[in-house]
Amino acid sequence: MLHLCRPRRMWTKRQFLIKLRKINLLKSPRFVIETSIVFFLIFFFTLMVMMKVIEYNNEPLRVDQNFIYFEPLSSFFRSEHNKGNIKVDWHDYIAINLEKSRTGPGENGMGIDSVPEDEEELNQRLFDENGYYGLISDKISVNRSVVDLRHKDCWKIRYLKDLPTVSVVIPFYNEHLSTLLRTIHSVINRSPPELLKEVVLVNDRSTKEFLYDELKSYLSQNFPKNLVKLFELPARSGLIAARLTGARAAIGDVLVFLDSHTEPNVNWLPPLLEPIAVNYRVCTCPFIDVIEFKTFEYVIQDEGSRGVFDWHLNYRKLELQPGFQKRPTDLFPSPVMAGGLFAISAKFFWELGGYDNKLDIWGGEQYELSFKIWLCNGGDGGIYDVPCSRVGHVYRGSMPFEDDRKGTDFLSINYKRVAEVWMDEYKEYVYMRNPERYKNVNPGDISYQQSIRKKLQCKPFSYFINKVAPDMLEYFPFIDYPAFAYGAIQSMYEPEICIDTYAKDTGNELGLYPCAPDLEDPQDTQFFTLRHFRDIEIKNTMFCFDRNEKGMLLTNICHHHQGNQYFRYDMNTQQIRFGGDMNDECLDMDIEKTEAGAIFLTKCDESSLSQKWKFGYMNETALRSWTVSGFDIYDPYEYRIMRQNGL
């Protein structure tokens, strides 16, 4: 075995002496202590400096610095939980009964229909200021009870006993005080105290005075200091920066983002948190109910739909496909979050780099985050809508705030940033729709976002198109389907008058207004498209003409499935017919009215001039070959009749 032995090292005399000295020195206790102290001091000092640098970098208001996230030792996601899979009933029956016993204006989610005559003027002023009736809000308790609109089976569902803690982040800009306070109170009233670590408010440099001292004194008098925290941005920075500030400050395991005019419903938190407790790379969204901007009544919006986008990057909704959900209480995947209300673990949020901090003001951030969540989740995360968690939201009746960045097209910059970083070759379908707009926009430095995409080995965008939202292209194809007709809908009875939405959102009646000068390209409130889907869409919204059960003509989310949104233009009679021929209902108008009741459906009458209309642009070929142009006609009876009529 001799060959395995190494030859002994031979020392020169000098080397030997050095070696000896070292050993001696090391054996000297004084030297050991001294070097240890020096070493420790250097280490400690470096650590302190590093911590200070990070602390400085991570300061909530320094949004322009990329956040450096360290998962706290106490983080829920560091250790295993719920090993026994123990589930409990999270309902707070005491609070629920207390709320049930409340009486007064607006309780149980009721609305207030009117104000005394001497308050009309103030009422209108507070509407103009807020886009909702702030005076009505003032008349309703900040602790008001809401109506529980959850599916009845939600009562029976138990959730994991051990759930992560929550920081609720609420940015606000010029919110009406009572509406903001009701948001805060209802979060606290309906959240289990052991889960609600804090509410983080971020004032985006509002201009209303009561959002400073008055708000602060209310908070200090009504809430424990550490429960509600308030940050004030030094300058108006927009929604994205405000959310980032809140997220940087948050100490909970999970970030829940809310708008400042919302009211969470019964037991909203545990259903949102359980999927995240199981997998920290899951993001959850509550169902969004409607708090009417006129009355503050709390009403249902829909029973679930999936979010997607069209190639103008407008947020769009698609119906749930069969098979996505077994029971009405089950969560289901949604490709794009609506954006305002969602829950995500701080760990995952920061793993994804939070929001791109160079997105300005608002817009595009919901795509950025949604794309990241689906493409960079390591294979098992995603966005899910949670039917048993509901939050009411005031959809404004009009937008009261001036765009204070006139001149910068921040929306185009945001969209281009998101498209450049995430959408690969698919970005061309966005740019194609508005080449001039995008050609001249400089998205700025996107290297940090690209580095995140690389580091997390995110999937290509084709995965989103093919796997996450496979039916999106059916409704929003790369190349838009040609429309049957579009532009202003002009009355033939009074050709100066056109149909107008009055810039209102879902569920509203249509009105009449003097026509835009360019009937083929009017402003959005008068721009309607009789689409390939055989519905009438309001431009730049996701809303369509819609006949409700009572036979009223309203606007509602386009469902692309004809039925109560099926409309046809008859070139011969100039009528806009609802529901095809068998229905015999036509669009009519009352010239005496402007908004409510001005446009309605009634029995078709070819001799009635008030039933005659024209679109700014009409594709006669398509309209005269109704059955063979456009989407398949779903109703076989209608199809037969149309064929008989030679269409």
Ligand SMILES: *[C@@H]1O[C@H](CO)[C@@H](O)[C@H](O)[C@H]1NC(C)=O
């Ligand atoms: C709302 O409820 C909280 C806590 O229960 C209570 O302290 C506060 O006084 C209530 N405020 C109003 C206006 O009812």
Ligand SMILES: *[C@@H]1O[C@H](CO)[C@@H](O)[C@H](O)[C@H]1NC(C)=O
């Ligand atoms: C008009 O409709 C026809 C039939 O659908 C279609 O082929 C044509 O491209 C349309 N024209 C325009 C200008 O969109």
